Amino acid sequence: MKILNTVLMLVIFLLSASCTTINAQSPKKLIGFSETGKASYYASKYQFRKTASGERYNQNAKTAAHRKLPFGTLVRVTNVSNGKSVVVKINDRGPFVKGRIIDLSRSAFKQIGDTDLGIISVKIEVI
Numbered sequence: 001m002k003i004l005n006t007v008l009m010l011v012i013f014l015l016s017a018s019c020t021t022i023n024a025q026s027p028k029k030l031i032g033f034s035e036t037g038k039a040s041y042y043a044s045k046y047q048f049r050k051t052a053s054g055e056r057y058n059q060n061a062k063t064a065a066h067r068k069l070p071f072g073t074l075v076r077v078t079n080v081s082n083g084k085s086v087v088v089k090i091n092d093r094g095p096f097v098k099g100r101i102i103d104l105s106r107s108a109f110k111q112i113g114d115t116d117l118g119i120i121s122v123k124i125e126v127i
Contacts, residue, residue, distance in 0.1 A: 030073060030126045037101035039077060039122040041109035051092035059106040065092035066102055066124075073126055077102060077112065080121045084112040087127065 042065075046057050053071040057063070064075065069090045078085040086108045095103040102124055106115065113120040 030069065033069075033126040034123060035101050036080070036121070036123045038099050038119050039102045039104055039109065039113075039124075040095060040097070040100055040119050041104045041106050041115065044106070053091040055091045057092070057105070061105055062086060062088045062108045062111075063091045063105045064088040064102050064108060065094035066090050067093060067095075069126065075102070076125045076127050077104065077108065078123045078125075079112040080123055082112070086111040 042057060042059065044059065047059050048056050051057050051063075051065070055063075064077070066073075066075070069075065071091055073090045074087055075090060076085050076087050086104075088104060088108050092103070095101075100119070102122065109115055109120075112122075
C-alpha cells in the first residue's frame with residue numbers, strides 16, 4: 001500500500017508539473033506578439049506599493065502592468081499619434097478597466113505622451 005501511495009503521489013506531482021510548464025510561456029516565446037489599444041498610467045498613490053510580482057512600484061522606473069504577459073517581459077510601447085516609444089518591463093497585473101491594454105509607470109507614460117491626457121492609444125510589442 002505504501003508503494004502504491006508513493007507512486008500515486010509521484011504521478012500527481014509529475015502531472016501538475018507538466019501542466020504548469022504548458023501554461024507558463026517564457027517571454028522569449030512571445031517575441032513578436034503585438035496588441036493595440038489604450039494605455040493609462042498609475043496614480044501617484046501607488047508609489048512604493050507592492051506589485052503583483054512582489055516588486056515595489058516606482059513611478060520613475062520604466063515598468064508596466066499587463067493582464068497576461070509574464071513578469072519580466074520587455075515590451076515596446078508606441079504612442080500611435082506621435083510615434084514616440086518606450087521600453088518597459090512587465091511587473092504587475094492590470095489594467096482592470098475595459099478597453100485598456102496596459103498601465104504604464106508615470107515616467108514611461110510621460111516619455112511618450114502628455115500625462116494631462118491620462119489615456120493614449122498605443123501599440124505594444126514584445127521584444
